[in-house]
Every structure is written in structure tokens, then in C-alpha cells.
Amino acid sequence: MEKVATNRTLQFAEAAERLHGIVNRTPLQLNANLSRKYQCNVYLKREDLQIVRSYKLRGAYNMMSSLPKEQLQRGVVCASAGNHAQGFAYSCKKLGVKGVVFMPIITPMQKVNQTKMFGEDNIEIKLVGDTYDDCAVAAKHFNEENGMTFIPPFDDHRIIEGQGTVAMEILADKPGIDYIFVPVGGGGLSAGVGSYFKIFSPKTKIIGLEPEGAPSMSEALKAGRPVCLDNIDRFVDGAAVKKVGDLTFSICKDVLDDMRLVPEGKICTTILKLYNEDAIVVEPAGALSIAVLDDF
Known part of the structure; x- marks a missing residue:
């Protein structure tokens, strides 16, 4: 176990080094409205303030910058x-x-x-x-x-490690987190964040979230392997995939403590509330983590 943790830590650290000066170190903000409503401290990791307005830059740049120069030039x-x-x-x-x-x-x-x-x-x-x-x-x-070289959206260890730098920043800003709620599409973010938390904050409960209309990770966990869904609702486009990755599944099955499905209607309501109450403009996938809080 120690060897696995050491290797995984090294890979995250290398990803963070590659991304230094490239990505924004986005703020972890205490949200007063949500904290008051749920009678606890609710923090939002504001990856909507990232350079490209999402965390996806982290994985893409980490993988591409790690390629040999001659391969990258093709x-x-x-x-x-x-x-x-x-x-x-x-x-x-x-x-x-x-x-x-x-x-x-x-x-x-x-x-x-x-x-x-x-x-x-x-x-x-x-x-x-x-x-x-x-x-x-x-x-x-x-x-x-x-x-040329294909850069996948989630199913590569370099993509996962890049996305996992989100967790490094969260724990650096706020150790001792009880729950972390992670949107799940193909599984890159949840695999990266979940892996890092399991090493450095093992008591934190990691909850994966999918829209009800695209339960690809939930169905994979039930089946014990990735399965391809026949039809999905694409409203939550950032988390709507028919099949999760083989690699991301193999990690998520070990690091996610629970999976929850969130109705699309609840997601819509959450988007409107965030805009009206906090002036935060968030895409549907980003609203998953807040929409589920009523269940806790």
C-alpha cells in the first residue's frame, strides 16, 4: 500500500509542477448562503474561474506537456x-x-x-x-x-493526474474536509480527486454525482465493469457520457464512497439559485455538487 501511495503522490506532484504558471490556482470559497442553509461550512472550488472556465485544462496540458518533443511536434x-x-x-x-x-x-x-x-x-x-x-x-x-497523438478527455493516467491537482489545492487551502462532492462524467476528475484524498485525507467521504439521465458510472459499478448505455439525456453535457473509461472505472470503484443521481430539474433550479443569490454563472455539471446537498 505504501508503494502505491508513494507512486501516486509523485505523479500528482509532477503534474502540479508542469501546470505551475499555466493554470490558475482557483479559490476555495466559503459560501455564506449555502453554509447558513445547511448549517455547516460549504466551500466551492471555483474552477469556473479557470482560464478556460473549467478544470479540463489541467488534464489536457499535463498529458500534452509530458509527451516526448518529437511526438508532440507531429x-x-x-x-x-x-x-x-x-x-x-x-x-x-x-x-x-x-x-x-x-x-x-x-x-x-x-x-x-x-x-x-x-x-x-x-x-x-x-x-x-x-x-x-x-x-x-x-x-x-x-x-x-x-x-499524430490522440488526447482523450478522461481515460489516461496523465489526464487523471492533471485533474487531481484540483484536490491538491483544496487540501492545501482547507485540511480536514468531511465530505467532497465530485461531478462524474467519464470519471477523470473523480478518479484524480478521489485518489489524492484517499492518500492525504482518508477520513473524507468522497461522493460521486451523476445526472439521472446519464448514470454511466452508477451502472458500471452495479455491473462491475464499464457498460455502454443505449440512451442518455445530454442536458448536463459536461457529465453526459454513454460509457465511462476502463481506467477511470478501475480507480473510481476503489475511491468513491458513494454515488448519487441528481434529477435534471433539480440541477436547473440550482443553476438559477446560484445566479440569483450569489451571481455565480455555472454550467449544469458544475451545479451537481450543490444540487445534491438536500440529500445530506
Whole structure:
């Protein structure tokens, strides 16, 4: 056990070193309204204030910056309709490498334009297929044909370690946390945060959260392996995947103390309350951690 902990710690520390000066060290803020409502201290980790407005930059940059120089110079590819694409694009710009982003044809132009803005001249965007799954297949085929490197959104240890630096910052700012509520999509954030907390704050209960319409990790835990869901509700787009990663599942099954499903309607209400009461603009996946608090 000691050897595993030492290796995992070293990998997180290396990720934090790579990300130093690249990502914002986002604040861990005590929220007065939520603390008063739930009669406890409720802190929000404000990754919505990150450079690309989500934690996804951490994993993308950590993986890309760890690639051998000659491999990186051949270019990188990703498939995403949202936050991963923007983190990937910004990483391409910072590293000065060519990147190709595959996005579904139905991707809102606002997201396409945001991705272009973060990547500038370093990226090319290809709109392919009607779903993420369609464009992911096209991206991997393009990647193989051109000898580039595919940067996955969650299922790689370097992605997980990058996302895990969120936990490093949380514990540095506030040791002794009783519960941490983590949104779960493909499992990269929950695997990284959960692993770090299990080493350095083992008494903290780690609760994974999914929207009711996309329970991919919950179903995987029931089955004992990742399963592909036939249909999912894509409203909570940052946490709506049909199948979690093999690697992220293997970690999450050991580090998550519980999984909870949150109704989409409750998520909508939470988004509105955060805006009206705290002037915080949050995407649906970011609202999961607050929407579930009534259950505790």
C-alpha cells in the first residue's frame, strides 16, 4: 500500500509542477448562503474561474506537456464538443503545437468560437457527425492516418493526474474536509480527486454525482465493469457520457464512497439559485455538487 501511495503522490506532484504558471490556482470559497442553509461550512472550488472556465485544462496540458518533443511536434488530436476541446486548444497554443479538434456538426457556434479563441492559429476545427461518438471515431481514424497523438478527455493516467491537482489545492487551502462532492462524467476528475484524498485525507467521504439521465458510472459499478448505455439525456453535457473509461472505472470503484443521481430539474433550479443569490454563472455539471446537498 505504501508503494502505491508513494507512486501516486509523485505523479500528482509532477503534474502540479508542469501546470505551475499555466493554470490558475482557483479559490476555495466559503459560501455564506449555502453554509447558513445547511448549517455547516460549504466551500466551492471555483474552477469556473479557470482560464478556460473549467478544470479540463489541467488534464489536457499535463498529458500534452509530458509527451516526448518529437511526438508532440507531429501534432495532437482530440474529439470534444465542450470543455475538453477548449482546454486542449489552449494547451496547443501554450505549447506551440498543431492541434486538430473534431466536434459534432450540431455543436453550438458559441462553443466552436470559444475553442478557436483559446487555440488561435494553432488549431484546426473539423465538424463531423451528429454525435460525440461519431466525431470521436473520425478523430481516431484521422489520428492514425496522420501519425499524430490522440488526447482523450478522461481515460489516461496523465489526464487523471492533471485533474487531481484540483484536490491538491483544496487540501492545501482547507485540511480536514468531511465530505467532497465530485461531478462524474467519464470519471477523470473523480478518479484524480478521489485518489489524492484517499492518500492525504482518508477520513473524507468522497461522493460521486451523476445526472439521472446519464448514470454511466452508477451502472458500471452495479455491473462491475464499464457498460455502454443505449440512451442518455445530454442536458448536463459536461457529465453526459454513454460509457465511462476502463481506467477511470478501475480507480473510481476503489475511491468513491458513494454515488448519487441528481434529477435534471433539480440541477436547473440550482443553476438559477446560484445566479440569483450569489451571481455565480455555472454550467449544469458544475451545479451537481450543490444540487445534491438536500440529500445530506
